[in-house]
Amino acid sequence: MDQSFPAMPASDPLAGSPEPDRSAPPRASSTAGWLGALARTARIDASPERIFPHVLDAIAVERPHAPALIGDGEILSHSELAARRNRYARWALARGLTKGDTVALLMRNCPDYLAVWLGLTRVGVCVALLNTNLRGAGLAHCITVAAPRLVIAAADLAEALDGALPHLSERPHIVWQGPDAQDSLAAASAGFREGPLGPGEAPPVTLRDPALLIYTSGTTGLPKAARVSHHRVMMWTHWFAGLIDPTPDDRMYDCLPLYHSVGGVVAPGSVLLGGGSVVIREKFSASRFWADVTGTGATLFQYIGELCRYLTLAEPDPAERRHRLRLCTGNGMRPEVWEAFQDRFAIPRILEFYAATEGTLSLYNVEGKVGAVGRVPSFMARRSPALIVRHDAATGLPARDARGRCIPAEFGEAGELLGRLSDKAEYTFEGYTSAEESARKVLRDVLEPGDAWMRTGDLMRRDAQGFFFFVDRIGDTFRWKGENVATTEVAEALHRVAGVREANVYGVAVPGAEGRAGMAALAVGPGFDLAHLHAEMATRLPAYARPLFLRLSPELGHTETFKQKKGALAEDGFDPDRTDDPLYIDRDGAYRRIDATLYAEIAGGRLRL
Template sequence: MTTLDSASAVSAAPPPRASSTAGWIGALERTARIDANPERIFPLVLDAVAAERAGAPALIGTDETLTHGDLAARRHRYARWALAEGLAKGDTVALMMRNRPDYLAIWLGLTRIGVRVALLNTNLRERGLAHCIQAAAPRILIAATNLAEAVEGAWPHLASPPELCWQGEGAEASLAAQAARFSGEPLSADEAPAVTLRDPALLIYTSGTTGLPKAARVSHHRIMMWTHWFAGLADPGPDDRMYDCLPLYHSVGGVVAPGSVLLGGGSVVIREKFSASRFWSDVAETGATLFQYIGELCRYLTLAPPDPQERAHSLRLCTGNGLRPEVWERFQERFGIPRILEFYAATEGTLSLYNVEGKVGAVGRVPSFMARRSPALIVKHDVATGLPLRDAEGRCVPTEFGEAGELLGRLSDKAEYTFEGYTSAAESDRKVLRDVLKPGDAWMRTGDLMRRDAQGYYFFVDRIGDTFRWKGENVATTEVAEALGRTEGVMEACVYGVAVPGTDGRAGMAALTVEPGFDLARLHADMAERLPAYARPLFLRLTEELGHTETFKQKKAVLAEEGYDPARTADPLYIDRDGAYRPLDPALYGQIAAGALRL
């Protein structure tokens, strides 16, 4: 193990690199060779990197830093430990640890010998955690000792608990201590079974915002495609450092962000969680040149007080998804970010979109020379059924430019377009749509509404289910939230539909966090200017804090359930009435509930 002090960690950032077709060409070149050798899996690729960059830092944590050589030796020891435990190709091990360098070493070592690793969400408890463990059916659960309480809470809910292996301080025979007995040299051909790109590598769970989390299957081929494609787009080199404070149990934070940089011999700064107050000083001190974001993190930073270090960084590129247009420009201008690379993808998805040109608000673009290769299709959506609209012949109807519809991904036998699905066959079947353009074809439903312009740029509209219907019109919550967010004083907006007695559909309601001096009259005027009447929020709720999941997604379901009933919340409530937002008190609510008030 090697340690670095903050002074030696800082390196000069390379100049910004051009965001042009070079990114597309780099990604295509990086991925074109993947299928040439079916047994060249990601851990073996990193072995080659370690042979050339053994002494260079690879993973920089708060408690330890691993060089590329250290990381290689550690994953080799974990692989040999697994073999000694009798784990075989096809077996599953669950991993539950908070962000740290050792996390990556464990799953890289185990997948090297064909063991599938289920990456458990460290925020889950009791039945939710038990559900995820049962979905994976692991032989062994590797858990950090500082998560013992969570593990113990889930144990009574498991019909067949796995064997437990603890990692960390206080463990009688920790994984690290057991693995230390084995050699850190690369595994020989006769030590490990042959593992191919088509073999399973990971189980990564969906967020569970619409039900219990689903375990998505991730093959070695998908890991290679993710890491090499992003390495081509971002072009990380040996001097690059990725700042990664996203959960390592997710595909972006745990595979894409670190993997793409390790490929180029660079390093990854791993932090347990995001801290707005410490972010810029940490980025500056570590010499980070890349930052992997979720859009909400950028919004938090733009709302934070000025930081003397906020423009003292070496960042050349910030990449991620979910960066709203109203935040994008503020974030880039305030902090002097040379380039933003926004993308769209899903762990289980068969298509991805990339905005290499940096067009504000777009999630991606398919350039003309990529059109034949792209599996993306937008089809008209029926809000009443929640399904794609079919024509008289039973086929889906592609949208016109500028028209919103559901994004689909074409499926085929080609590895990159194969839907690997979930551990649940029923959940997998629900994601596949057949006979879309012709008899027998198959496409994966993304569940996202998109629109595309004539230049090939794709724009996210809403999640299916978040869109609601009011006054005979479809309302996209994301577009309304964006309009609200552009009003001075609005810090965050969460938009959802609520039922109103005696009316069809659902009326719009917005929960807002606002700054001191926020002007309701200004908001009302802005909504009248920016949105059609049917899309303007009928109800408002001003709250100090909007609930978020561990991946910073808004907890709309709770807010929608509480609705606009003053008895359900102490937050101030308002209704759009007589040309202004006016207080909604119990008496007025009673009239609405009785259907006596015309809206």
Template sequence: MNIQPRSVTADATQAPPARGAATTAPSVTKSPVTKPPSVTKSWLRAIEITSRIETEPRRLLASVIDEWAAAAPQRDAIVSDRESFSYAALADRIDRYARWALTNGIGIGDVVCVLMPNRPDYLAAWLGITKVGGVAALINTQLVGASLAHCIEVAQPKHVIVADELAEAFASARPHLAQAPRVWTHGGAGADSIDQALAALDAGPLAPHERREVSIEHLALLIYTSGTTGLPKAARVTHRRVMSWAGWFAGLTDAGPGDRMYNCLPIYHSVGGVVAPGSLLMAGGSVVIAEKFSASRFWDDIARWDCTLFQYIGELCRYLLQAPPRARDTQHRLRLACGNGLRGDVWEAFQARFAIPRILEFYASTEGNFSLYNVEGRPGAIGRVPSFLAHRFPAAIVKFDLDSGLPLRGDDGLCVRCARNEPGEAIGRIGDAADRGGRFEGYTSDAASDTKVLRDVFARGDAWYRTGDLMRLDDQGFFHFVDRIGDTFRWKGENVAASEVAEAIAACPGVTDVSVYGVSVPQHDGRAGMAALVVDARFDIDALHRHLADRLPSYARPLFLRLRPALEITGTFKQNKQDLIRDGFDPGVVSDPLYVGGAQAARYVALDEDLHRRIAAGELRL
């Protein structure tokens, strides 16, 4: 398609909607379900799209939306139950936010924090702020108090946009803020209402004197780590990274103007806020924004919005699979589901039950410098690097020492590559400024960034990014996720991968959710396995013992069990294990039912205070 400037209307027979206006009843135009592209075609299309990034360094994602607004002004860009934007309306809304940033003296590199639930205007806000060089810090809406204040403080913002319904959460953080940025309310009224400020500004395209020399090298976003192992860190995301994420996924999903992507993931995170919407906006398709994930509404929404794709995180798929079967499960026109973290034991059952033609699993992290894509759809794998793209995705797996928490080094002082099917830490080579792949943009904290860099890896002077993830490479060249380094622990001289133990436990009837972690035991080296379980009426603890004895070696079977009513997760569906680890197996601390087993035990037995005392004193052999 030849995309024209926004000032030219591609379809002269239809007038575009009023500039800056959101439509309230978006039309649903069905597109034919196309045959999945070949693996090679998908890669080539992604390369074609992303090749423009280097040749047009001032073309930002907001620029792409301007192009589509000219070519197809009335096509739905972002739709939701709250509000919807055509491409023309979205382009105008973005420019209003850009003018707001200019009017309020937000210069290139100045930060604006955005604390807002999922809604189309969230995307318009960060696209507009970054279009003129501002930086949008996307704040986790689940945070309160000191944790929320920490995320605001590390961004050092001049302004904060707070949705009216999150005013109370922001108020809880105010006492912990050392500085007082200007606060704008979204959805409220008064002198600090950003809605009123935007309404007073022009909605047309930016005039030449309003434009700034913003390129792909400039910082666009701050996106935070989940903070499951400490306070969140703010990862730096340039426009180059935004365009790269959007371009690769637009190509590998074969997205087009007729596609609709269902996105119920939080917009404050890289997948829900950039990858899912960015890929469809790059391709001229439509993004459906749900305020939150709901297993009971999911398939109704997919059908109601006539979606052809949806973005997942692995735990989301497991929740859907646990829901009672309904006729609506397969009454859809989905052609692809794209996401990360879909476990091998869930993949095929999920794909078969919900009749999903194709699954595109990938591996990436907000701050990471390489990605993996399972374009072939091999269940359980997270991706493979084609030989012709090895220079763009410089990944390796090196031997890892759990005791030191560092990669092993040989006699020459360099790291040692793992053999095929041998678990180790995945690392990505950090390229220089001229390198098209392998960049590491780091965090706002230089000290935090330095902890992720491994030097003198395979040659003196080289540098590689540490993922903190254990992986293995199989004989066909597919990468498989093994565990997070912090989740893998050593017991009885053996390495235990929490994810593999959790997978075995989850297959036991009656177990609806599980979290596996290591706990310290007095008088013993290493950490013993412990599992927090959520169970239903089918659960039998003796059956679990037999189940695990048939599937796991003795050292990998959890020594301790804790039965929980529910497990805490982050907004991006990651398990939060830190409180569980801190509680340990002390019945004086834990009110939930506790059990203890062991390699030689015939069954799990209730763990009371007397038994705990004997274990802590070293009187019992475990």
């Protein structure tokens, strides 16, 4: 059940918390969550010049001394956050930045990060949020596609930025930030007024104007810069505020990258709207998580599913049930992790959702149905049109009928999820900086001539109750023995086997065989047994879906947002010369170790599979 707690003193934002009252009644039903989201977003379009920084100005007046952003070494109250973003806004104007200009931001997670982009977007500057993990040509690519007037970079990331400069055709102007920086942004802006900007002091900025460039993860190529308008920022923050019902007593624990939409906009913005505060951490730490969550008095946690899996695999922590969390919200919670996470750590409520930075379609599982990414209730069907269409694995495109129209999938049938586009702001695809990449995402003549839908690139299925379940990413699914194999479903089966800490499933080409054979890279721990795994796969999966090849690795690679890296693993395949990890093949009723001789038989097409 949900719980509520007394406010913590603003003078001591990190004061210890009392034992949680787990007997408190739920704060809101699922219907109330939907209605709250609708109510908070209903009037956004009525005030086209009321952008998110304006909303926060009002919060600063109401709760000036309450903590807003709690970092490792700095705490900003709502009024201090307002003062800082106003100084940055005036600095930008004095620097000659004008509405429509772009500034790239390269900083680690900290309260100042939000102050910078909120201040610059207030005066019409578009801020490109650069991934702090990128280096060299990858970072240079992200700077190039943004075409910024200047780059604001933390002094402790100078080496990363220096490594990108040789790959740029022109060196950008750089403004450094941080205690070790000379002529820093903080120093340069210190003399500017802290009060709200007056009428005529800055150009008028509307909801339709660009606010941010947020990059895709780049798991299938170089990152793409998605355009995010002020309207999207308002919709994201207000919609989630309606769903989670934040109060001034709430604290969001946010250890996700601030350069991504969820960690940097949704998580902090939705709680700041309610007058609450955000605990900002540079990165996730499984060993320190519960002590930090408990010590900071966090009541909300924004997750990515992999973080929850890490926590369920961690050793018991004395603080793991002393927290005050009333809600954990995020995406990517696997069914086999969901119940274990909720039960072990006494989490009152989980709010899973599905969305993409550039997408026009979102799904929310406000009912808490295990494994579902969300549903569209009947009273919102016209507002949030979602469609699953049959997928042609051979072409990688939706299947078409004789009339050239896409074919809606049946209940329980996997297909690609589409979101209908229109001229209404919330259903307008704002696209990427690349027109070519933008065009690839739009599908036309889906159900009738001239209609337009956005491709999500995700395979979903829907049950009879209307709940949507993620199946796989298009491109991750592969064909073997004439059947489509969903890597996510195979991984789910592998994760239920004793000793399997993590599974990464992908398809590999086999000489002389059509399609791709299933292969799984496994990180294993105590209790793992190959014979037991083989027996479990035989009972859990059809023959065509069982991994033909295995790779046992100490750890599996991830992106900075904890997405699995499949490309390098698939390229290595089952060749023992390409890795020191032990490799196996399912042969004669057991997994056999692949050596040079056996590999030669497979690669030469002499082994019947």
